[in-house]
Amino acid sequence: NSKHYFRAAKAYLELGQLDKAEETNLQSLEYCLDQLQREAILQQGQEILAKSRMTKVRQNDVSSGSEEREIDTAQLQYTRLTCEGFRMYLSGAYSQAVEQFKSALNILSRPEGLTIEDDELMVVWFVYGISCVKSGNTRNLQTAVEKFNAIIARTDTFPAAYYGLGLTHMAFKRYKDAEEALMLGLKRIKEVKERKVYVWPQTDKTIDETDVTIVAKLMEDMLKECKHPPKPDAICKFHAETDNSKREIYISDPDYKGHICIKCRADCSIEFHAQCWKPSENQTRGKHNWKEILDTQCPTPGCWGLISEIFICRPDQEKSLKLSSQSDPKPKSQQPLRPKLKMKSDSASKIERKMEKKKQKMEKKQEAQ
Numbered sequence: 120n121s122k123h124y125f126r127a128a129k130a131y132l133e134l135g136q137l138d139k140a141e142e143t144n145l146q147s148l149e150y151c152l153d154q155l156q157r158e159a160i161l162q163q164g165q166e167i168l169a170k171s172r173m174t175k176v177r178q179n180d181v182s183s184g185s186e187e188r189e190i191d192t193a194q195l196q197y198t199r200l201t202c203e204g205f206r207m208y209l210s211g212a213y214s215q216a217v218e219q220f221k222s223a224l225n226i227l228s229r230p231e232g233l234t235i236e237d238d239e240l241m242v243v244w245f246v247y248g249i250s251c252v253k254s255g256n257t258r259n260l261q262t263a264v265e266k267f268n269a270i271i272a273r274t275d276t277f278p279a280a281y282y283g284l285g286l287t288h289m290a291f292k293r294y295k296d297a298e299e300a301l302m303l304g305l306k307r308i309k310e311v312k313e314r315k316v317y318v319w320p321q322t323d324k325t326i327d328e329t330d331v332t333i334v335a336k337l338m339e340d341m342l343k344e345c346k347h348p349p350k351p352d353a354i355c356k357f358h359a360e361t362d363n364s365k366r367e368i369y370i371s372d373p374d375y376k377g378h379i380c381i382k383c384r385a386d387c388s389i390e391f392h393a394q395c396w397k398p399s400e401n402q403t404r405g406k407h408n409w410k411e412i413l414d415t416q417c418p419t420p421g422c423w424g425l426i427s428e429i430f431i432c433r434p435d436q437e438k439s440l441k442l443s444s445q446s447d448p449k450p451k452s453q454q455p456l457r458p459k460l461k462m463k464s465d466s467a468s469k470i471e472r473k474m475e476k477k478k479q480k481m482e483k484k485q486e487a488q
C-alpha cells in the first residue's frame with residue numbers, strides 16, 4: 120500500500136538510488152487517500168528531485184575540463200548553490216541557506232557576466248531575503264529589507280516582496296513599518312492585474328508566498344497582529360527619533376541594545392535608551408558613569424525627587440545591574456511624601472523644643488533665686 124511505497128522511496132533516497140526513489144514515491148502517491156500523507160509524499164518528491172538535480176550538476180562539474188569556458192563553470196556553481204540553498208531552507212537550516220544564496224548572487228555579480236532571467240533573479244532575491252528573515256540574525260534582517268525593496272523597485276508582479284518586508288519589520292518589532300508595508304502590498308494586489316506564480320530555483324515547487332491568494336491571506340493575518348502589537352517591555356521617555364530605532368523597547372528584539380530605568384525618591388520610574396538620555400546642567404552621561412547621576416534631580420518636570428536607583432539592562436546580561444544611592448539609608452516608608460510640609464512641621468517642632476528649653480531655663484533661674 121501507499122505507506123510501504125513511501126518508506127521504500129525514503130530508503131532509496133537515502134541510498135542515493137534516485138530513479139528508484141522517484142518511481143516508488145509516485146506509486147505511493149497513487150495509492151494514497153489521506154491528505155496529510157499526500158503532502159508528505161509530495162514533499163519527499165521535491166527532496167528527491169532536488170537531490171537528483173544536484174547530483175547531475177556535480178557529475179557535469181566533474182566531467183567539465185579546464186578548457187570549459189568560465190561562464191559554464193559559473194553556471195554550474197550558481198545552479199549548485201541555489202539547489203543547496205533550497206535544500207538547506209527546506210531542512211530549516213536558514214543561516215546556511217543564507218550563505219548559499221549569497222554566494223549564488225555573488226557569482227552573478229562577477230565581471231565575466233553570467234546572466235539569468237529577470238524573473239529568476241527576483242526569485243533568488245526573494246528566497247535569499249526570506250532565509251535571512253528566518254535566520255533571525257540582525258545583519259541578515261537588514262539584508263532582507265534591501266532585497267525586498269530591490270524587488271519592489273524592479274517589478275509590480277511580486278507582491279510577496281511586501282509580505283517579506285512586513286515579516287522583516289515584525290521580526291524587528293517595528294509594527295508601524297510592517298503595517299505600512301503590508302497595506303501597500305495588499306493595495307498592489309488589488310491594482311495589478313497581472314498574476315505570476317514563481318517556483319523555487321532549479322525546481323518545479325511553487326513558492327507559496329508568490330501565490331496571490333495565499334500571500335493576501337498571510338498579509339491580512341499579519342496586519343491584524345500589527346494593529347494590536349504585543350505590549351513593549353518599556354517605552355523610551357526621551358526618545359530621539361533616528362532611522363534605526365523606535366520608542367517601544369522589546370527585549371526580544373534582535374536589535375535590542377539595552378536600556379536604562381531610573382527611579383526617584385518621589386516614586387517616578389523612567390525608562391529610556393541610554394543614547395536618548397539628555398543630561399541637565401549638573402548631570403553627565405557616559406557609558407560608565409551612570410553612577411554620577413545618582414542623587415541629582417529627577418527628570419520628571421516639576422518633581423522634587425532625587426534619583427535614588429538606576430537599573431542598567433543589557434542584552435548580554437540576564438539580570439539588570441542596579442546602582443543605588445548611598446546618601447539616605449532610611450527605608451522608603453519612613454520618608455515623607457511631601458517635603459515642604461515636613462520642613463514646616465520640622466521648624467515647628469524646633470520652635471517647640473526651643474520653647475521647652477527656654478521654659479526649663481526660666482524655671483531653673485527661678486529655683487536659683
Ligand SMILES: [Zn+2]
Pocket residue numbers: 355356357358359365366391392395
Ligand atoms: Zn529612545
Ligand SMILES: [Zn+2]
Pocket residue numbers: 383384385386387417418419422423424
Ligand atoms: Zn521624580
